[in-house]
Amino acid sequence: MMASLSATSLSLGGSLALLAFLLFIFGLLTAFSKAVRLLASGKGEEEGSSADGRVAGLHRLLSLEDQGESQLVMARMLWGALYFIWGAADSLPKLLALTGAGPGAASLAAGAGYAFLILLVFLLFGYEVPRRVAGRKEGILAKRSWFIMAPLLGLARTLGRLVALMGRLFLALTRIREVEEAQLAPTEAEFLQMLEAGHARGAIEDDNRELIANLFEFDDKIAGEIMTHRTEIEALPVEAKLEETMSFLNSTRYTRFPVYKETIDKIIGVLHVKDLLFYREQTRESGDFSLADIMRPAWFTPETRNISDLFRDMQENHIQMAIVIDEYGGTAGLLTIEDLVEQIVGNIEDEYDEGEQDIIEIAPGSWLVDGSFPVDRLARITGVPLGDDDYDTLAGLIIELLDRIPEEQERPMVHYGPLAFQVLDVSDKRIVRVRVTRTCQEEEGQDHD
Secondary structure (H helix, E strand, O other), X not given: OHHHHHHHHHHHHHHHHHHHHHHHHHHHHHHHHHHHHHHHOOOOOOOOOOOOHHHHHHHHHHHHOHHHHHHHHXXXXXXXXXXXXXXXXHHHHHHHHHHOOXXXXXXXHHHHHHHHHHHHHHHHHHHHHHHHHOOOOHHHHHHHOHHHHHHHHHHHHHHHHHHHHHHHHHHHHHOOOOOOHHHHOOOHHHHHHHHHHHHHHOOOOHHHHHHHHHXXXXXXXXXXXXXXXXXXXXXXXXXXXXXXXXXXXXXXXXOEEEEEOOOOOOEXXXXXXXXXXXXXXXXOOOOOOOHHHHOEEOOEEEOOOEHHHHHHHHHHOOOOEEEEEOOOOOEEEEEXXXXXXXXXXXXXXXXXXXXXXXXXXXXXXXXXXXXXXEHHHHHHHHOOOOOOOOOOEHHHHHHHHHOOOOOOOOOOEEEEOOEEEEEEEEEOOEEEEEEEEEOOOOOOOEEOO
8 A cells, every 4th residue: 555655656746747847848938938029029139149049040030920929829839738638637637546535526626626726836837927037138038048949949830830731621621711811900999909008018109109099090080170270371362562472471480371362262372482582583673573473373172081192192293282172162271291291290390380389288187278279189188078070179169069259358168078168368259278177077968157
């Protein structure tokens, strides 16, 4: 009896030693996979010369991208399966034999307990601990473990090819249609989720995150959302004389101006300062002056035009300024190629840009906002959804709530859910400046004052 128990213990010791070896290899693969991902994302640096065989091998693995990741996954699946197969087929029966548990409920309970212990050890030392260890000195870890990883990955690569061949054969025999690679690509929502996750981990910097997010939003915007509104357009009448034109140019900071006939709704051309200077040199002696002779043809686009398509057209036609027209053919506003570029890279300031911001946080939960500020951006900043079916700007929202345009002397306040809007400045029937305050109210209705 004692001899049998001793033999069982000895056999169990060897079984557990092999189980621990399989767990060690799996944990090493987990740490190596994490280190390789960090190196690929630029968060780590491998040490050593590229002439070193281990570093060269790492470079080859990193260059494989998806194929290299597949090899690592296959290797981990292989050694993880071996761990559980060995544990279930050899170690677990010997542990039960050592405890002497007979058949019945006691044996079943003991078996479940040992199985849970094997799983817990696997998760702790095969996943959690190696994953955390790999976050430090990942270049050294990846390099020093390469002599073990190389044959394991070679085995996984061979096994992966065999499995892929068997998979294709199975699909051919069963006539199951294979999913196209394009269908497996992440959707825009999934990509943005990955972007946020990468930013949260510190793998993607703030500027790069904003740039990528702006690229996705670029296709969803229309000209009417980003244009300079007609009330803010600085334009010249076509009958303007030289002195009037020069005075106008000296009072502004732009180099291109719409030229209109009778009203701003009849824009007939665009004046470039460079053309004016050249024209003055040519007609200095005669003294003749006519804006109609200098201006270039105006380029028009509907306010519902997708800005991605508009950007492409303006590039192809070498257009710097587009006049945005509404559904009735009147002037809705204008936009420039710079306005379109800013939708991707953010605000571009030059030496003539004024320092005033369109939104300033003056206290926690309180902002000074331009009346022309887009309501969708204000909703993101304040965290309060704002309906935008009938208006695009903060001024439009306030006019909707008031059901009228405030007078210049008025300072009305209106509420929208938890937000209070205090009009501070009105000029030429335009709401120029507003104080936005987030109150304690949480009701979603609209309360007019």
